[in-house]
Amino acid sequence: MTRYRLLLQQVRTLGRYTSDEEAERVLHAVLAVLGSQLTGEERCDLAAALPERARTVFASQIPLPRPVAAPAFVEAVARALNTSLAAARWDASSVLAALTELAGDHLTDRLLADLPRGYALLFGRADLTIAA
Helix, strand or coil: CCHHHHHHHHHHHHHHHCCHHHHHHHHHHHHHHHHHCCCCCHHHHHHHHHHHHHHHHHCCCCCCCCCCCCHHHHHHHHHHHCCHHHHHHHHHHHHHHHHHHHHHHHHHHHHHHHCCCCCCCHHHCCCCCCCC
16 A cells, blocks of 8 residues: 555544545645645655655645644635534644654654644644743
8 A cells, every 4th residue: 555545544534534535635635734834844854754645735835934823724724625614623633643643753743843832732732831
């Protein structure tokens, strides 16, 4: 099985999608929105970790000067998939959790450090803050 099929199956399983087509539509939409959020080494390292078909979708997006807050990310996914915010949050989490397993903890930590606070939950991580 190719790396892309493995990623697609993981998204399908995590998101409980009924078909590969649905999982692929979600995967591509979330990767496209994520591609507009990341810059620098983290963007390059994630692109390198992705299977070629997924990398093409991710890398085809021009990054914004600054990543948007997590709620705006979910809104962008909702627009891309023409779905509700709750469904978009589920879709984003399904893909980002699969990417966490693909990219590993170290790269995921770096991605989260590069993104605004609030993304950790979308990646399936606790969103912890240090008490002042």
